[in-house]
Amino acid sequence: MKAIGLVKSGEGLEFKFVTPDDKLRNGEFVYYIYNDRKVICRVVKKSPLRLYPDIYLSKPSIDPERIIKIMGINKTEFELFEVTASIIGYYDRNLGFVNPRVIPKPGQKVYLAEEEVISETLFKKKLGEVGSIHIGYLLNRDDDVPAVLETSSIVSEHMCILASTGSGKSYLAGVLVEELLKPHNSASVLILDPHGEYHTLKEIEGLDEFRDEGYSARVKILEKDEIKIRLSELEYDELLNILPNLTDKMEAILNSVYRELEGTKFTSNDLIDAIQRRAEDERDVTARALSWRIRRYIENVEIIDDYIHISLKDILRPGMATVIQMSDMGDLDQQLLTSVILKRILNARINAEKGLSGEKIEYPVFVIVEEAHRFASRDSKSFEVLKTILSEGRKFGVGVCLISQRPSKIDSDILSQCMTQIIMRIVNPADQDNIRDSVESIGKDLISELPGLTKGQALVAGVALNTPVLIRARKRLTSHGGASKNAPEIWRRYSQGHGYSEKTEEIRIPAKQRRLFWEE
Template sequence: LKRTPLRLYPDLYLSKPTVEPERILKALNINLKEFELFEIKTSIIGYFDEKLGFVNPRIPPKPGQQIFLAEADTIQEVLMKKKINKIGSLHIGYLLNREEDVPVILDTNLVVSEHLCILASTGSGKSYLAGVLAEELLKPYNSAALLILDPHGEYHTLKEIEGLNEFKREDYIPYVRIYGKGEIKIRLSELEYNELLNLLPELTEKMEALLNKAYRSLEGKFTSDDLINQIVEAAGDEKDVTAKALIWRIRRYIQAVDVIDDYLHMELAELAKPGQASVLQLSELSDIEQEVLVSVLLRRILNARINAEKGLNGEKLEYPVFIVVEEAHRFASRDARSFNVLKTILSEGRKFGVGVCLISQRPSKIDSDILSQCMTQIIMRIVNPADQENIRSSVESIGKDLIEELPGLTKGQAIVAGVAINSPVLIRVRNRLTSHGGISKDAASEWMNWSSKDEIKIKQNQKRLFWE
């Protein structure tokens, strides 16, 4: 909505800032309303049909036809696919620029099946919004199986959900499980050959050929020692230079890495359950460990859902799963180890009930093919021109006018568009029920506290001089 005044005050009326222009107009007996006429440019989104949704009008409105501000109930009926607090609803905030609170509700089924992205600059409130989304998914009217990949340890406060009455029902109490570094394990035998190859740096062609031969000869569950023994056997001599170099890399980059284990493994049935959020804190893992973990975990979840849907043998998950991926640009760029499985899930996951929410502060680093598969978008303040251009080219439902709004958004404001809502809208994010774990540090206060502590220590340790 753009507003331009049709009549401006003459320059003479503005020559003395201490005198209000209205006082001059009154003194000259000029009607104030003449300066309150505006030309307003709006976009006609069409008329709403319950079956067809918004239909583009073939005939424009008549000149002079009256325009009315839509009432809250009308907006709810026309713009939102779901009613607040009803099964399959996600209440994420309120319409911006409305005097009364008009709730903005997304359709849970469309968010999960068609995927979601949250894009914003640092400090715009994307993690806060993701917390709101997690709260809604764990409400009794959703009871989601939720998995959160948390590289910065910001989502542990969701544990507070277990003690809040807003999330409880007679037959339902949500559960939030926080996985620390010691609990995050990948069994070595679960790694595919390419994932194993990515863990071992600077392999020669001979090393790759030897590793491939040893890996293909192993069956079922195996340990790192089994792999080493198979390499020696494939080489034919334990003193073989290629074998020794490969074994050294296995001991250095596999046996010495905590996240990869010979026996321990995270069971999917414990990791993903309806009414449960599992938060994997990845902050203590290296970049390589994080990428391998995301790749292996997403592939296992997708395969388990395929097995369940098609009645195949193997690991199964009998219900849909929604996965929140923070810092998504680290996992969804073309050179990331997890790129292929993420691309597969985003293109085919909806058929098997695997949904993904990508959260990033650098959308320009996310592959455009992946970003374009997120059919619901929540975009907050973005100033970087490269990021804006990537959004413009990848997100069809965001027009040029809305892209121009991005730099002017303030913290907690967002554009919501896509299949989960009938028309793009500007919103302010609702307040969280749990506390936010990603609050910026108050550096000045912490410095002052430490300074006062140091002063006390100095005074206590200071020796008296002989003349005192």
């Protein structure tokens, strides 16, 4: 235990101490002793104790240190810092952080929190422990002090990764999936990937870190043609959403035929036949117009099929991540698919937990939704189901990680249910305000760090750890599928006649993995 400074004064929940340590940074953790307990504090401000008089600084050609020497002033005074620290509290296993409400006395020693103190107090889980996620390292340390999240908290109480574009969100999400697929988690993960950034996770299958006795993590990549939703699985509102400009009369007919066929595995022809049966005669304009719309629109939505249906058991399994690549789909298809899949996952979990009949998934599931503002805004077709999962999913073990560069577009009720937040560099002022409002647990001092973060750095807060920390993401074990393109490099290769090939090797999907659906 080595003291780094002595307390100067204090008030309320903050105190000041003086230190010669020029490496101590904002956000760093220090402690003082109270009743034999280590009271953890966060450095929130640091400034030189004594400033050089302006006159010394007016001549850049003369080193101010020389002037001080000539004048016989003690130089060390100018090398001391006054640091303001905010008290977090001592850590109690049952109560969490307890603020002793006693500020340290002037002259009392302040210590830099050692790695063991940090891992015991800031994080709920130890590195490599069952149910732990090694997300990165503390940002304010030169040495690698691991930052660890608790898996069960993110699955039961959801999380979000928010940042401006290019800040490293999907890179970090890749780290998260890697951790979830390590043997000590063996999670069941589904990734809804609208940009095709996660296929490189397939490399996991070739790495030793994801194997253990009897365990070997799997990653499935599903492309557009491999994903189908049976028409009869759509709810009435979803069906209505696909058919534009229905008159009231058409809507009334559609509603009544839907109710008639509900619960059966009906096809678009069954719908049309039922409409015709209701028509007054063969020339009934409304029935003909409605039938035409069904042929024109429903049969054109590529992911909807009369017979084939994606089987949840094929895509959700412990120790497996499935990436649904939606990059070749239109917006409507992406939202419908998200809505239907999430609804079925929730229902299958409810069925399993409550012992009801129907499709069941017996284990918790973690779903990563990239570009979440497109799926969790009020006008999205998948809004309702996401809202339900975010508010009720915890009871049934359906966890969600929302990833977005436009958090202000995500419905605030949904965002406020993400009880663990990873926030990276955010430049847009509207998004900064939105985060300040929706993330109560983070103090102003930490929010003010956001614009200054660089790629891969993040503020992590919420229930998966004991107190907010600034981190740098750990290095990925797999390559990153969303790496920024180096345009001049590519142009030069082309112009020099070498052509261009991505560095990342093509990820081969084994033939047996294509057997994903069942046909009835």
